[in-house]
Amino acid sequence: MLGYIIRRILAVIPVMTIVAIFVFLLLRLTPGDPAAIIAGDMATPAQLERIRTSLGLSDPLHVQFVTWVGLLLKGELGTSLISNTPVTQMIGQRIWPTFNIAVLTIVLSVLIAVPMGVLAAWRHRTWVDYAVMAFSVLGFSIPVFVIGYLFIQAFAIELRWFPVQGYAAPSEGFGKFLARAILPCLTLATIYVALIARMTRASMLEVLGEDYIRTARAKGVKETVVLFRHALRNAAVPIMTIIGTGFALLIGGVVVTESVFNIPGIGRLTVDAILARDYPVIQGMILLTSGLYVFINLVIDLSYTFFDPRIRY
Amino acid sequence: MKFKTRSFDAAPSVLEIEDLTVQLAGNRTAAPVLDKVSLKIRQGETVCLVGESGSGKSVTSLSVMGLLPKGALEATGGRIGLEGRNLLELGPQAMREMRAQKISMIFQEPMTALNPVMRVGDQIGEVLDTHTRLPAREKRARVLDIMNQVHLPDVERIHRSYPHQLSGGQRQRIMIAMALILEPQLLIADEPTTALDVTTQKQILGLIAELQEKHGTAVLFITHDMGVVAEIADTVHVMKLGRIVEHAPVEDLLRRPREDYTKQLLQSVPSLTPRPARPEPQGGAVLSVSGLQKTYGAHGVFARREATRAANDVSFSIPRGRTLGIVGESGSGKSTVARCIMRLIDPTEGDIRVADREIARLSRHALRPYRKHIQIVFQDPFRSLNPRWTIGRSLIEGPLNIGADRKAALKRAAELLTLVGLPDDAVNRYPHQFSGGQRQRVAIARAIAMEPDVLVADEAVSALDVSVQAQVLDLLDELQKKLGIAILFITHDLRVAAQICDEVVVMQHGHVVEHDTAANVLANPQHAYTRALIEAAPGRLWDFANFRELKSA
């Protein structure tokens, strides 16, 4: 068991190494002068020079890599080309709104999606099932910003239930936070709910056909117990997996949603960095989110041992 | 052979099925799945429901439990009477209360019938949770008590084990414990020993009989195995295509079957009497194996597991035109030997000589020219042909590999199909258009197309119904006579081995424990394990095909 945990944790190292190499090469292997790409068409030679020194682009590639990794291991992601502040500091200032919204979204999504999926599987081929499936296809098909604007139009502008845009930290009062966070969270949750509900349904359908479900029914166990005690726990591993891989979708959603709702999180930071071609910030964001993704999926992998005693590797 | 002869005329009846009809849901015009099935079980009686696959025996048992797959099958007529109530008219809640309290069921696959993520003690306890209100301590005591009654060892440890930590036999004991903890009047056992080894089967059958005696339970036992029927039944019902064709007390049925179908079924049961010895073969061995060994799991940095020896020092040889059987239970290493010989896995040590060439250590590439000399037929007829390929394409795959002309190969394929008893126009059809037995014939034709010296049959008839099994065995025998092919026959079934083998190798835990002529192994076994295997064979003293006791015994 411990061996499995250690091996799983060690397996993170090659993945993160390759991500780092990839991020490093992304800029350096782009055809043309990277400094010119970053600076744009209107750059002066002095600006180009400043970018080159800032990113260390004049050194040989391997030297650049060693320096870059060295800084990375010390937790330094470089300095913004625009504001000249360290990227880590910029991320540190902006991460909390994103974190709060993301956590609320995940909790909300799981609470909505899992019962939806269970219900759909249980009432397979009835209107309940079709409704859940229709919702999930819709959730996949509407761009997240369109959903955001629809929500704003309906709930903020027409019904005036919530403020149109903006953000308040939970420390300013939880009600105030919730009033501003609920629309962005619902927006973000749409695709996540669609994804999880779909996987829950598929996984439950598979499990409900298993012999041990028939055994449970043969014991005279109630349907709710069959569904939640016997089936759901067996169906949990693929559901957990999709929650983990769906995290990448959530990141994409965060970037968009923060722009729509004007939330000062790291998503907005990224968008601003793209528009300004602030490469160190983009790079830092990719590393941060990839690291988070790998970490979350590691935790989920380890959680399998809780759901399924057979996983002991 | 001693049959059960107790009369149940005086015993009160427990279950009465009258004219039960089951149809495909929403399709009343199709032929019914069950057609007016009637059946009566009395207290303490064991009723065997016997039939081939598709006869409707499982559907009958699921109907009684009210567990017909929703939306697929529905009971449309008749009645299932238990304690004067018609089960077909009960609502879901009332039906749930009947289960485990009045009727219980155990299933064929102990591997999949238990919830893999729940401790087995909790799974037994759940029956009590559902139907009784007992304090935790008393509940635990009752669970441990029933676990003792089914003779599980070390019940405290097993109580907190997960299913995957238990053997197949232990899991089936757990199922039985779960089924009997509330002492129901009726136990339905749906092929409960089919997935188990014969020695385990004997124990489980004994256990069911013991508990039945103790609690006076009526048992509806579903099986396809006439041997099991002979051992345990009081009354036998023979099913075919959704109807009960004949029913009688067990001895009557086995001695004086009335219906042709019953006779045919009994005549297909292979006899445990070995085939008459054939004249000694001329010439040397076409396949010889010496010192074969296969070891698993010794490598790997983190793997601290013991290396398992799946096969250890296995040696034998087969001359042209003869059949050698390897008999053993699951885990004996018999299939490992077959797969090593085919080089589907690489042996760790030892020699394999085919066509006077040592092939155990040839590289995959160097091996290819020697592949034609030795061919294999697998167990599962549904997976051994590529579903996307026509029969013809499958049949010419091998010949094309060794440079045959496509046109000639196709012509030969049609001939081969005739040879194995299929119409020659089958070349243009797909596997799904054929039954299991027919597909197995195609697989044999595909192997024969290479004109091999040796044919390896790895449990090749185990997935087939007895009547089909008998036909495929006949086909193999006939091909051997015509082509002089040597056959290596891997099986767990002593009856089948007795029918077809000249020599028998008995394996246990990767070792050869006995190797002799079929006649000697069956009539005069030397090793204790071989004797145990023979004694565990159900109905071994009865000559089913001739409706009488076995003479030599």
Added chain:
Amino acid sequence: MAASPQPAARLQWLFGAIALPRGWRVGAGPLIAAAVLVVIVAATLAAPLIVPHDPMAMDALQRLKGPSDVYPLGTDAYGRDMLSRVVTGGRVSLLIGIGAAVISVAIGLMIGLVSGFFRLADAIIMRVMDSLMAIPSILLAIALVALNGPSIWSVMGAITIPEIPRVVRLVRSVVLSAREEPYVEAALALGSSMPKILWQHLMPNTLAPLIVQGTYICASAILTEAILSFLGAGVSTEIPTWGNIMAEGRVYFQLKPSLIFWPGLMLSLCILSINLLGDTARDLLDPRLKKREA
């Protein structure tokens, strides 16, 4: 053994042993989806012939106009005809969607086959794929476009690359389970070479799942294109795409929501139809896919 319902024999190469579920019928949903898609594709293909105005022609006097006879859907902030822009905008979006699907499936199939059959290559390939999967696809695409410029080809590439690992994993899992099948072992025993087994026996197993996966990739690529444009990292704003039209409409959203509504509707309808057809194809081709997709 109940006889399984049988697919038409000429489709056997694709269906394999899998047949339609009992009583399966094409419902109204997929038919409507197919019809919608046909209309959208036909309209965008014929756009230069059928649109009432030049989608690029600006008119300072006609800014942000409501629907009228001349401008059925009104005009945008530069006085360009919305209808013409929305119809024309589909061309690039669909091109990117189909392009990304075809390219990522083709590349993923090759890598996946190699990975599924050669253990040594598998270890390395899967580490690289795991790493690519770890990078959120939107961010990866953003970085790629930011560096390679806002051309259609660079956007298509940026959308395609993050999809490849998913295809590789799918193909690999199909190959890994199919290679355990007795018919593959029988082929080995018949002396068929590895490349032959890989291509003739194993590859066809991946076709059905790949068709399904391809439709999903197509839908998701169209969606990603819109998001990239919305974030300012998409195709150059001079070219009308559904994403670009919506991105430009953002500023005037509270004033005139229809600037986002119309292209959003077209886009959503299009993706919805593709996803529905994908689901139908999945039910049709392989019920077991549901599990593998994870």
